[in-house]
Amino acid sequence: QVQLVESGGGVVQPGRSLRLSCAASGFTFSSYSMHWVRQAPGKGLEWVAVIWYDGSNTYSADSVKGRFTISRDNSKNTLYLQMNSLRVEDTAVYYCAREHLRYRDLDVWGQGTTVTVSS
Amino acid sequence: QSALTQPASVSGSPGQSITISCTGTSSDVGGYNYVSWYQQRPGKAPKLMIYDVSKRPSGVSNRFSGSKSGNTASLTMSGLQSEDEADYYCCSYAGSSTYVFGTGTTVTVL
Numbered sequence: 529q530v531q532l533v534e535s536g537g538g539v540v541q542p543g544r545s546l547r548l549s550c551a552a553s554g555f556t557f558s559s560y561s562m563h564w565v566r567q568a569p570g571k572g573l574e575w576v577a578v579i580w581y582d583g584s585n586t587y588s589a590d591s592v593k594g595r596f597t598i599s600r601d602n603s604k605n606t607l608y609l610q611m612n613s614l615r616v617e618d619t620a621v622y623y624c625a626r627e628h629l630r631y632r633d634l635d636v637w638g639q640g641t642t643v644t645v646s647s
Numbered sequence: 648q649s650a651l652t653q654p655a656s657v658s659g660s661p662g663q664s665i666t667i668s669c670t671g672t673s674s675d676v677g678g679y680n681y682v683s684w685y686q687q688r689p690g691k692a693p694k695l696m697i698y699d700v701s702k703r704p705s706g707v708s709n710r711f712s713g714s715k716s717g718n719t720a721s722l723t724m725s726g727l728q729s730e731d732e733a734d735y736y737c738c739s740y741a742g743s744s745t746y747v748f749g750t751g752t753t754v755t756v757l
Contacts, residue, residue, distance in 0.1 A: 572750050574650075575747060585744065589648055590648055623692055623693070632698075633681070638692065640692060
């Protein structure tokens with residue numbers, strides 16, 4: 529079945545780095561654009577970043593631009609989010625999500641991985 | 648990239664209809680027919696309920712419907728059921744492959 533599984537979350541000090549992974553299965557990963565979306569504790573969803581199906585283009589939210597980098601390895605069916613210079617306000621559950629092939633929506637989501645930035 | 652504006656909470660009795668609004672700008676909601684809606688239950692990942700303003704994915708009840716007028720999109724739930732209690736988020740394409748979510752609405756079935 530179609531599935532996304534995030535990993536790599538944890539507790540990290542401000543200013544440090546962390547890399548999240550999202551393993552995809554059950555579909556042709558290399559055909560889909562992929563996104564990261566986060567949700568701070570008790571807060572709403574926030575779009576973080578997108579990478580095109582072939583990795584040729586990436587876009588990110590202003591709140592993470594210059595600090596977070598989205599990437600993918602289509603040979604490993606895996607999406608990544610490299611997070612540098614982490615801030616307390618980056619504390620959130622991070623979800624990876626698949627963009628529908630034909631429509632501009634996020635039709636498949638992972639279960640999320642929790643990142644806590646704290647000293 | 649400001650969040651779209653949704654009411655914090657909406658409630659209704661079983662069987663009633665409720666509508667959640669989602670207000671953006673001409674750069675997002677008003678500029679594209681790419682508004683989607685997501686249901687999120689506590690501790691769970693979001694689930695796609697509506698895409699392209701008014702289309703329902705396979706498996707989503709026809710009690711859910713979407714519409715848009717100008718810079719405001721709406722999600723209507725008819726025949727409200729207890730299982731509809733959840734948080735709902737709108738999301739709009741905002742150009743250059745970017746997206747923006749709404750502030751979220753908690754639906755309570757009285």
